[in-house]
Each structure stands twice: as structure tokens, then as C-alpha cells.
Amino acid sequence: LVFAVLGPAAVSQLPAQSKELKRAALALKKAVGREDPELFLESFVAVLDTGERRAIKTAVDAYVSMAKVLGSEVETSGEYYYLHSKAANAFKDAKGKYVTAEIEKLRKNKRGDWRGRLLILDAACFKSDLDLEAACLEALSDKAPQIVRRALHYLRRSKKVPVVEKMVDRYVGIETKRPSGDAAEWERTLLTFQAALQQMLHVRL
Numbered sequence: 001l002v003f004a005v006l007g008p009a010a011v012s013q014l015p016a017q018s019k020e021l022k023r024a025a026l027a028l029k030k031a032v033g034r035e036d037p038e039l040f041l042e043s044f045v046a047v048l049d050t051g052e053r054r055a056i057k058t059a060v061d062a063y064v065s066m067a068k069v070l071g072s073e074v075e076t077s078g079e080y081y082y083l084h085s086k087a088a089n090a091f092k093d094a095k096g097k098y099v100t101a102e103i104e105k106l107r108k109n110k111r112g113d114w115r116g117r118l119l120i121l122d123a124a125c126f127k128s129d130l131d132l133e134a135a136c137l138e139a140l141s142d143k144a145p146q147i148v149r150r151a152l153h154y155l156r157r158s159k160k161v162p163v164v165e166k167m168v169d170r171y172v173g174i175e176t177k178r179p180s181g182d183a184a185e186w187e188r189t190l191l192t193f194q195a196a197l198q199q200m201l202h203v204r205l
Contacts (some may be wrong), residue, residue, distance in 0.1 A: 020056070021050045028062045029041035030067060037083045040066050044087055051096025060106055060116045065086050084119065091123035093182035100129050105174045107135060121150055135165065140170040145185040149192045164200055171197065 022031060024046040031040035034063070034146075040062075048060045070080045106112065107120045121139055124130035139151035148170070155163055171193040178186055 012090065018050065018052060018176050021047065021052050022054060024050060025062070026109070028059070032062060032066045033065075035069050037070075037079060038064075038162070040083065042085050044091050045093075048090055048094040048099075051094070051099065053098040053102060055096070056094075056099060056102035057106060059087075060119060062120055064116045084122070087171050088119055088122035092126040094127070100127075103127070103130065108138075110143060114146055115140070117142065117147055118150055119143065125154065129152075133158065133163070136167055141167060143179065145170045145179075145181065145189040148189050152189075152192050152196045156199055159200070164197070167193065167197060167200075 005089065024043055027043040028040065028047055031037075031043050044059055044063065044094060047062070059101050065115070067080060071082065103120055103123065107117060107124075110117075117139075121135055124132040124135045136151040136154045139147050140155075142148055152167070153165060169203075171190070174190060174193070
């Protein structure tokens with residue numbers, strides 16, 4: 001029925017999934033079920049190593065599932081932080097014709113779980129063909145305060161006037177009209193803005 005709706009032309013454009021990717025994805029799923037970070041990371045790398053178009057989304061979706069299983073926030077859970085940092089670093093060696101384009105596609109998908117976007121944002125720190133600064137500037141407008149804070153973590157090192165201006169504009173916007181969601185998380189994000197801007201401008205806000 002799905003193929004009938006898509007039509008033959010659309011179906012032919014769907015990327016085929018190799019046996020190698022299927023095996024790696026199955027191992028990844030098992031690692032999530034077992035709540036085994038080491039097995040997960042091994043399988044995560046194996047999925048990326050296939051270099052296939054579906055590999056990036058498969059890996060990121062599995063990461064989100066694993067992160068939810070481990071629970072807590074990246075900043076407060078040592079086990080989660082270990083998983084996150086190792087997974088983000090794994091993108092450094094990810095190769096394939098579609099890797100960069102698929103990463104960018106997931107980064108711009110604001111409907112996805114914020115944990116996936118956070119992973120992709122940090123991956124830009126390790127993968128040389130991704131523009132970390134541009135990704136962070138775009139991330140300032142994210143609906144998830146966790147993403148905004150991580151963008152500030154990187155942008156606070158910049159001395160570029162356009163970067164400071166963008167940060168000030170977003171800070172004022174949040175201060176003026178608080179976004180929906182967890183009020184405490186957004187309050188924490190405002191404090192992060194203040195600390196970052198004070199460091200960059202050497203003034204108290």
C-alpha cells in the first residue's frame with residue numbers, strides 16, 4: 001500500500017539498505033535493549049562505517065533511544081555524557097557520499113528529539129567538513145534550551161561582531177518573551193547567555 005501511494009518513481013529513489021547495515025542496525029538495537037553503552041558505541045561506529053545514506057539517521061535515532069534509556073541530562077549523568085561524547089566523536093571518521101548532507105538534514109529537522117540535534121551539533125566539532133559556527137548560530141533559535149546552551153558553549157570563544165550581535169538578539173528575545181517549555185531550563189539558558197556575553201564583552205549584564 002505504501003509503494004502504491006508513493007508510486008514507482010518515488011520507490012526507485014528510496015536508498016537500498018545493505019545486509020551490512022541491517023546487521024549493524026540490529027546489533028545497535030540489541031545494545032539499546034541491553035542498556036550496554038560499550039556494545040552500543042561499537043555498533044554505532046559499525047553503522048556509520050557502512051557509509052550508506054540511511055546510516056546517519058539509523059545511528060542518530062538509536063542514540064536518542066539509548067539516551068532516553070540511560071535517562072537524566074547530558075550535563076548531570078556521567079554515563080550519559082560518556083556515551084554522548086564518544087558518539088559525537090565517532091562522526092569524525094564517518095565517510096561516504098551522503099554523510100555530510102544527511103547530517104545537515106537531521107540538524108535542520110526541528111521536529112526531531114532534541115537529543116539527536118545535540119549529538120549532531122557536537123558532531124560538527126569533530127567533523128572538519130561541517131561548519132560548527134554556522135550550526136551554532138542557527139542553533140541559537142532552537143526550541144530546546146539544551147541546544148541553545150550547547151551552542152553558547154562554542155560561540156563564547158568567538159570574537160566576531162556578527163556572532164555577538166546574534167547572541168545579544170537571541171538573549172533579548174528570550175528575556176522579552178520567554179519560549180514555551182520548562183521555565184527553569186530557559187532561566188538557566190538566560191544565565192548561560194549572561195555568562196557567555198560577559199566573557200566576550202567584559203561587561204556585566
